[in-house]
Amino acid sequence: MSRHTSWRVGGPADRLYIPADLEDLAAFLASLPPQEPLAWVGLGSNLLVRDGGVRGTVVMTSGALSKLDLIGEALVRAEAGVASAKVARFCVDQGLTGAEFLAGIPGTVGGALAMNAGAFGGETWNIVAAVETIDHRGALRVRPPADYRIGYRALSGPAGEWFVAGHFRLRAGDAAHGKTLIKSLLARRGASQPTQLPNAGSVFKNPQGDFAARLIETAGLKGACVGRACVSELHANFIVNNGGATAADIERLIARVQAEVEKRHGIKLEPEVRVIGEKD
Numbered sequence: 088m089s090r091h092t093s094w095r096v097g098g099p100a101d102r103l104y105i106p107a108d109l110e111d112l113a114a115f116l117a118s119l120p121p122q123e124p125l126a127w128v129g130l131g132s133n134l135l136v137r138d139g140g141v142r143g144t145v146v147m148t149s150g151a152l153s154k155l156d157l158i159g160e161a162l163v164r165a166e167a168g169v170a171s172a173k174v175a176r177f178c179v180d181q182g183l184t185g186a187e188f189l190a191g192i193p194g195t196v197g198g199a200l201a202m203n204a205g206a207f208g209g210e211t212w213n214i215v216a217a218v219e220t221i222d223h224r225g226a227l228r229v230r231p232p233a234d235y236r237i238g239y240r241a242l243s244g245p246a247g248e249w250f251v252a253g254h255f256r257l258r259a260g261d262a263a264h265g266k267t268l269i270k271s272l273l274a275r276r277g278a279s280q281p282t283q284l285p286n287a288g289s290v291f292k293n294p295q296g297d298f299a300a301r302l303i304e305t306a307g308l309k310g311a312c313v314g315r316a317c318v319s320e321l322h323a324n325f326i327v328n329n330g331g332a333t334a335a336d337i338e339r340l341i342a343r344v345q346a347e348v349e350k351r352h353g354i355k356l357e358p359e360v361r362v363i364g365e366k367d
Protein backbone atom coordinates (compact mmCIF):
# COMPACT_ATOMS: atom_id res chain seq x y z
CA MET A 88 0.00 0.00 0.00
CA SER A 89 3.03 2.31 0.19
CA ARG A 90 2.50 2.88 -3.55
CA HIS A 91 -1.06 4.04 -2.92
CA THR A 92 -0.68 6.43 0.01
CA SER A 93 0.80 9.93 0.05
CA TRP A 94 2.97 9.10 3.10
CA ARG A 95 4.52 6.31 1.02
CA VAL A 96 4.27 3.80 3.88
CA GLY A 97 2.13 0.72 4.47
CA GLY A 98 2.37 -3.05 4.03
CA PRO A 99 0.57 -5.07 1.34
CA ALA A 100 -3.17 -5.62 1.01
CA ASP A 101 -4.35 -9.21 0.61
CA ARG A 102 -6.27 -8.13 -2.49
CA LEU A 103 -6.45 -4.80 -4.33
CA TYR A 104 -9.39 -4.25 -6.64
CA ILE A 105 -9.70 -1.34 -9.10
CA PRO A 106 -13.18 -1.18 -10.69
CA ALA A 107 -13.53 -0.72 -14.44
CA ASP A 108 -16.77 1.21 -13.83
CA LEU A 109 -19.80 1.30 -11.54
CA GLU A 110 -21.36 -1.82 -13.06
CA ASP A 111 -18.12 -3.77 -12.65
CA LEU A 112 -17.92 -2.62 -9.01
CA ALA A 113 -21.50 -3.72 -8.27
CA ALA A 114 -20.88 -7.16 -9.82
CA PHE A 115 -17.57 -7.53 -7.93
CA LEU A 116 -19.15 -6.69 -4.55
CA ALA A 117 -22.06 -9.05 -5.20
CA SER A 118 -19.54 -11.85 -5.86
CA LEU A 119 -17.70 -11.44 -2.53
CA PRO A 120 -18.48 -13.49 0.58
CA PRO A 121 -20.59 -11.22 2.86
CA GLN A 122 -17.97 -11.28 5.63
CA GLU A 123 -15.06 -10.17 3.38
CA PRO A 124 -13.46 -7.13 5.07
CA LEU A 125 -13.42 -4.10 2.74
CA ALA A 126 -11.26 -0.98 2.96
CA TRP A 127 -11.96 1.90 0.57
CA VAL A 128 -9.09 4.02 -0.62
CA GLY A 129 -9.13 7.07 -2.87
CA LEU A 130 -5.79 8.78 -3.33
CA GLY A 131 -4.57 7.70 0.10
CA SER A 132 -3.80 11.31 1.02
CA ASN A 133 -5.33 11.10 4.49
CA LEU A 134 -4.46 7.54 5.29
CA LEU A 135 -1.87 5.78 7.44
CA VAL A 136 -1.66 2.12 6.45
CA ARG A 137 0.23 0.09 9.02
CA ASP A 138 3.34 -1.90 8.10
CA GLY A 139 1.63 -5.30 8.42
CA GLY A 140 -0.75 -4.36 5.59
CA VAL A 141 -4.51 -4.78 5.17
CA ARG A 142 -6.44 -8.02 5.52
CA GLY A 143 -9.30 -8.50 3.08
CA THR A 144 -9.89 -6.42 -0.03
CA VAL A 145 -8.90 -2.83 -0.72
CA VAL A 146 -11.21 -1.13 -3.22
CA MET A 147 -9.32 1.65 -4.98
CA THR A 148 -11.39 4.28 -6.76
CA SER A 149 -8.65 6.67 -7.86
CA GLY A 150 -8.16 6.42 -11.62
CA ALA A 151 -11.44 4.44 -11.75
CA LEU A 152 -15.03 5.69 -11.20
CA SER A 153 -13.95 8.77 -13.11
CA LYS A 154 -17.10 10.24 -14.69
CA LEU A 155 -17.63 13.97 -14.27
CA ASP A 156 -20.72 15.64 -15.81
CA LEU A 157 -23.04 18.60 -15.64
CA ILE A 158 -26.41 16.94 -14.92
CA GLY A 159 -28.65 19.98 -14.36
CA GLU A 160 -28.54 23.72 -14.00
CA ALA A 161 -25.54 24.39 -11.73
CA LEU A 162 -25.56 20.72 -10.70
CA VAL A 163 -22.44 18.59 -11.20
CA ARG A 164 -22.14 14.83 -10.73
CA ALA A 165 -18.65 13.53 -9.93
CA GLU A 166 -17.86 9.86 -9.39
CA ALA A 167 -15.88 8.86 -6.31
CA GLY A 168 -12.53 8.45 -8.07
CA VAL A 169 -12.44 11.92 -9.65
CA ALA A 170 -9.74 14.15 -8.17
CA SER A 171 -11.23 16.92 -6.03
CA ALA A 172 -9.04 19.44 -7.89
CA LYS A 173 -10.56 18.31 -11.19
CA VAL A 174 -14.06 19.04 -9.86
CA ALA A 175 -12.91 22.55 -8.90
CA ARG A 176 -11.53 23.23 -12.39
CA PHE A 177 -14.53 21.64 -14.16
CA CYS A 178 -16.98 23.81 -12.22
CA VAL A 179 -15.03 26.97 -12.99
CA ASP A 180 -14.87 26.03 -16.69
CA GLN A 181 -18.67 25.64 -16.65
CA GLY A 182 -19.01 29.17 -15.24
CA LEU A 183 -19.97 27.85 -11.81
CA THR A 184 -18.71 29.00 -8.43
CA GLY A 185 -18.59 27.33 -5.00
CA ALA A 186 -16.15 24.45 -5.54
CA GLU A 187 -12.91 26.45 -5.90
CA PHE A 188 -11.70 25.42 -2.41
CA LEU A 189 -11.44 21.81 -3.63
CA ALA A 190 -8.55 22.81 -5.92
CA GLY A 191 -5.97 22.52 -3.15
CA ILE A 192 -7.18 19.26 -1.59
CA PRO A 193 -5.14 16.41 -3.07
CA GLY A 194 -7.67 13.58 -2.84
CA THR A 195 -10.69 12.09 -4.57
CA VAL A 196 -14.38 12.96 -4.36
CA GLY A 197 -14.97 9.76 -2.31
CA GLY A 198 -12.32 10.82 0.20
CA ALA A 199 -13.63 14.40 0.32
CA LEU A 200 -17.15 13.12 1.07
CA ALA A 201 -15.95 10.65 3.72
CA MET A 202 -13.78 13.27 5.45
CA ASN A 203 -15.95 16.34 4.83
CA ALA A 204 -12.73 17.81 3.46
CA GLY A 205 -12.43 21.57 3.51
CA ALA A 206 -10.11 24.49 3.02
CA PHE A 207 -10.19 28.29 2.96
CA GLY A 208 -13.65 28.44 4.51
CA GLY A 209 -15.23 25.91 2.13
CA GLU A 210 -16.43 22.43 3.14
CA THR A 211 -17.42 19.53 0.90
CA TRP A 212 -20.85 18.92 2.43
CA ASN A 213 -21.81 22.60 2.08
CA ILE A 214 -22.18 21.94 -1.65
CA VAL A 215 -23.56 18.38 -1.62
CA ALA A 216 -27.05 18.06 -3.09
CA ALA A 217 -27.07 14.23 -2.95
CA VAL A 218 -24.72 11.26 -2.86
CA GLU A 219 -24.82 7.89 -4.57
CA THR A 220 -23.76 4.93 -2.42
CA ILE A 221 -23.14 1.22 -2.83
CA ASP A 222 -23.38 -1.49 -0.18
CA HIS A 223 -21.61 -4.80 0.41
CA ARG A 224 -24.01 -6.62 -1.93
CA GLY A 225 -23.56 -4.10 -4.75
CA ALA A 226 -26.93 -2.34 -4.25
CA LEU A 227 -26.92 1.33 -5.30
CA ARG A 228 -28.82 4.12 -3.53
CA VAL A 229 -29.20 7.89 -3.88
CA ARG A 230 -29.25 9.67 -0.52
CA PRO A 231 -29.91 13.28 0.53
CA PRO A 232 -27.55 15.11 2.93
CA ALA A 233 -30.25 14.74 5.61
CA ASP A 234 -29.27 11.05 5.91
CA TYR A 235 -25.85 12.08 7.34
CA ARG A 236 -24.51 13.74 10.47
CA ILE A 237 -22.01 16.25 9.20
CA GLY A 238 -19.17 17.64 11.34
CA TYR A 239 -15.76 19.25 11.09
CA ARG A 240 -13.65 16.69 9.12
CA ALA A 241 -16.18 14.11 10.24
CA LEU A 242 -19.21 12.37 8.84
CA SER A 243 -21.46 9.58 10.02
CA GLY A 244 -24.27 7.98 8.13
CA PRO A 245 -25.79 4.66 7.11
CA ALA A 246 -23.39 1.82 8.02
CA GLY A 247 -22.07 -0.58 5.39
CA GLU A 248 -22.28 1.87 2.47
CA TRP A 249 -19.58 3.67 0.51
CA PHE A 250 -19.71 6.62 -1.86
CA VAL A 251 -19.68 6.07 -5.59
CA ALA A 252 -20.60 9.64 -6.61
CA GLY A 253 -21.51 13.07 -5.31
CA HIS A 254 -23.93 15.61 -6.77
CA PHE A 255 -22.70 19.15 -6.12
CA ARG A 256 -24.93 22.22 -6.16
CA LEU A 257 -23.04 25.34 -7.32
CA ARG A 258 -24.00 28.89 -8.28
CA ALA A 259 -23.58 30.80 -11.52
CA GLY A 260 -20.22 32.59 -11.44
CA ASP A 261 -17.53 34.13 -13.55
CA ALA A 262 -14.97 31.69 -15.02
CA ALA A 263 -12.10 34.21 -15.12
CA HIS A 264 -12.67 35.16 -11.47
CA GLY A 265 -12.84 31.45 -10.50
CA LYS A 266 -9.52 30.75 -12.22
CA THR A 267 -7.83 33.66 -10.45
CA LEU A 268 -9.23 32.49 -7.11
CA ILE A 269 -7.90 28.93 -7.63
CA LYS A 270 -4.47 30.30 -8.57
CA SER A 271 -4.27 32.41 -5.43
CA LEU A 272 -5.47 29.56 -3.17
CA LEU A 273 -2.79 27.25 -4.61
CA ALA A 274 -0.08 29.87 -4.20
CA ARG A 275 -1.00 30.31 -0.51
CA ARG A 276 -0.69 26.54 -0.01
CA GLY A 277 2.65 26.19 -1.78
CA ALA A 278 4.17 28.78 0.56
CA SER A 279 2.98 27.21 3.81
CA GLN A 280 3.19 23.44 3.25
CA PRO A 281 6.11 21.00 2.89
CA THR A 282 5.18 19.92 -0.63
CA GLN A 283 8.57 18.27 -1.38
CA LEU A 284 8.32 15.44 1.16
CA PRO A 285 5.68 12.67 1.46
CA ASN A 286 2.98 13.71 3.96
CA ALA A 287 -0.75 13.39 4.59
CA GLY A 288 -1.69 17.02 5.12
CA SER A 289 -2.85 18.04 8.57
CA VAL A 290 -2.37 15.15 10.96
CA PHE A 291 -4.61 16.50 13.75
CA LYS A 292 -7.95 18.30 13.75
CA ASN A 293 -7.91 21.85 15.04
CA PRO A 294 -9.44 21.89 18.53
CA GLN A 295 -12.33 24.34 19.02
CA GLY A 296 -11.01 27.91 18.98
CA ASP A 297 -7.35 26.97 18.46
CA PHE A 298 -4.93 25.53 15.91
CA ALA A 299 -3.21 22.17 16.23
CA ALA A 300 -0.10 23.62 14.52
CA ARG A 301 0.17 26.39 17.16
CA LEU A 302 -0.16 23.91 20.04
CA ILE A 303 2.45 21.57 18.53
CA GLU A 304 4.89 24.37 17.78
CA THR A 305 4.60 25.93 21.25
CA ALA A 306 5.15 22.49 22.79
CA GLY A 307 8.57 22.65 21.12
CA LEU A 308 7.89 19.81 18.72
CA LYS A 309 8.78 21.34 15.34
CA GLY A 310 11.45 19.09 13.86
CA ALA A 311 10.86 16.29 16.42
CA CYS A 312 11.46 12.85 14.87
CA VAL A 313 10.81 9.18 15.48
CA GLY A 314 12.96 7.17 13.09
CA ARG A 315 12.64 8.84 9.68
CA ALA A 316 9.28 10.48 10.45
CA CYS A 317 9.50 14.12 11.56
CA VAL A 318 7.20 16.99 12.50
CA SER A 319 7.62 19.41 9.58
CA GLU A 320 9.75 22.50 10.18
CA LEU A 321 7.49 24.41 7.77
CA HIS A 322 4.06 23.44 9.18
CA ALA A 323 3.90 21.88 12.64
CA ASN A 324 0.65 20.00 11.93
CA PHE A 325 2.33 18.04 9.13
CA ILE A 326 4.42 14.91 9.65
CA VAL A 327 6.83 14.23 6.80
CA ASN A 328 8.50 11.02 5.67
CA ASN A 329 12.16 11.95 5.36
CA GLY A 330 12.80 8.84 3.28
CA GLY A 331 12.50 5.32 4.66
CA ALA A 332 10.01 6.08 7.48
CA THR A 333 7.74 3.22 8.54
CA ALA A 334 4.09 3.47 9.52
CA ALA A 335 5.21 2.54 13.05
CA ASP A 336 7.56 5.57 13.12
CA ILE A 337 4.67 7.84 12.12
CA GLU A 338 2.23 6.27 14.58
CA ARG A 339 4.74 6.61 17.44
CA LEU A 340 5.39 10.23 16.51
CA ILE A 341 1.62 10.91 16.48
CA ALA A 342 1.38 9.43 20.01
CA ARG A 343 4.39 11.46 21.19
CA VAL A 344 2.93 14.71 19.83
CA GLN A 345 -0.42 13.95 21.51
CA ALA A 346 1.25 13.17 24.84
CA GLU A 347 3.52 16.26 24.85
CA VAL A 348 0.77 18.66 23.71
CA GLU A 349 -1.51 17.29 26.43
CA LYS A 350 1.23 17.66 29.06
CA ARG A 351 2.01 21.23 27.97
CA HIS A 352 -1.47 22.55 27.09
CA GLY A 353 -3.94 20.09 28.65
CA ILE A 354 -5.52 19.46 25.26
CA LYS A 355 -5.75 16.00 23.67
CA LEU A 356 -5.32 16.41 19.92
CA GLU A 357 -7.58 14.21 17.83
CA PRO A 358 -6.04 12.74 14.67
CA GLU A 359 -7.60 13.81 11.38
CA VAL A 360 -5.76 11.05 9.47
CA ARG A 361 -7.34 7.61 9.35
CA VAL A 362 -5.29 4.59 10.42
CA ILE A 363 -5.94 1.14 8.95
CA GLY A 364 -4.23 -2.24 8.78
CA GLU A 365 -2.19 -4.50 11.02
CA LYS A 366 0.95 -3.74 12.97
CA ASP A 367 4.06 -5.67 11.86
Ligand SMILES: Cc1cc2nc3c(=O)[nH]c(=O)nc-3n(C[C@H](O)[C@H](O)[C@H](O)COP(=O)(O)OP(=O)(O)OC[C@H]3O[C@@H](n4cnc5c(N)ncnc54)[C@H](O)[C@@H]3O)c2cc1C
Pocket residue numbers: 093126127128129130131132133134148167191192193194195196197198199200201202203204205206240248249250251280286287288289361
Ligand atom coordinates in the same frame (compact mmCIF):
# COMPACT_ATOMS: atom_id res chain seq x y z
C1 LIG B 1 -0.47 18.10 1.06
C2 LIG B 1 -1.86 17.77 1.60
C3 LIG B 1 -2.74 18.80 1.86
C4 LIG B 1 -4.02 18.52 2.35
N1 LIG B 1 -4.87 19.56 2.59
C5 LIG B 1 -6.11 19.30 3.03
C6 LIG B 1 -7.04 20.37 3.26
O1 LIG B 1 -6.76 21.54 3.05
N2 LIG B 1 -8.26 20.07 3.73
C7 LIG B 1 -8.65 18.78 3.96
O2 LIG B 1 -9.80 18.57 4.37
N3 LIG B 1 -7.80 17.75 3.76
C8 LIG B 1 -6.55 17.98 3.30
N4 LIG B 1 -5.68 16.94 3.09
C9 LIG B 1 -6.11 15.56 3.43
C10 LIG B 1 -6.76 14.79 2.26
O3 LIG B 1 -6.28 15.27 1.02
C11 LIG B 1 -8.29 14.89 2.28
O4 LIG B 1 -8.82 14.36 3.47
C12 LIG B 1 -8.90 14.16 1.09
O5 LIG B 1 -10.25 14.48 0.98
C13 LIG B 1 -8.74 12.64 1.19
O6 LIG B 1 -9.12 12.07 -0.04
P1 LIG B 1 -8.48 10.69 -0.52
O7 LIG B 1 -9.14 10.32 -1.78
O8 LIG B 1 -7.00 10.78 -0.56
O9 LIG B 1 -8.95 9.75 0.67
P2 LIG B 1 -8.13 8.54 1.33
O10 LIG B 1 -6.96 9.07 2.06
O11 LIG B 1 -7.88 7.49 0.32
O12 LIG B 1 -9.21 8.02 2.38
C14 LIG B 1 -9.57 8.83 3.49
C15 LIG B 1 -10.79 8.20 4.18
O13 LIG B 1 -11.90 8.25 3.29
C16 LIG B 1 -12.42 6.94 3.08
N5 LIG B 1 -12.88 6.84 1.69
C17 LIG B 1 -12.16 7.05 0.56
N6 LIG B 1 -12.95 6.87 -0.52
C18 LIG B 1 -14.18 6.53 -0.05
C19 LIG B 1 -15.42 6.20 -0.68
N7 LIG B 1 -15.55 6.18 -2.01
N8 LIG B 1 -16.49 5.92 0.10
C20 LIG B 1 -16.38 5.93 1.45
N9 LIG B 1 -15.21 6.20 2.11
C21 LIG B 1 -14.13 6.51 1.36
C22 LIG B 1 -11.26 5.99 3.37
O14 LIG B 1 -11.73 4.69 3.72
C23 LIG B 1 -10.58 6.72 4.51
O15 LIG B 1 -11.23 6.44 5.73
C24 LIG B 1 -4.41 17.18 2.58
C25 LIG B 1 -3.51 16.14 2.29
C26 LIG B 1 -2.25 16.42 1.79
C27 LIG B 1 -1.32 15.29 1.46
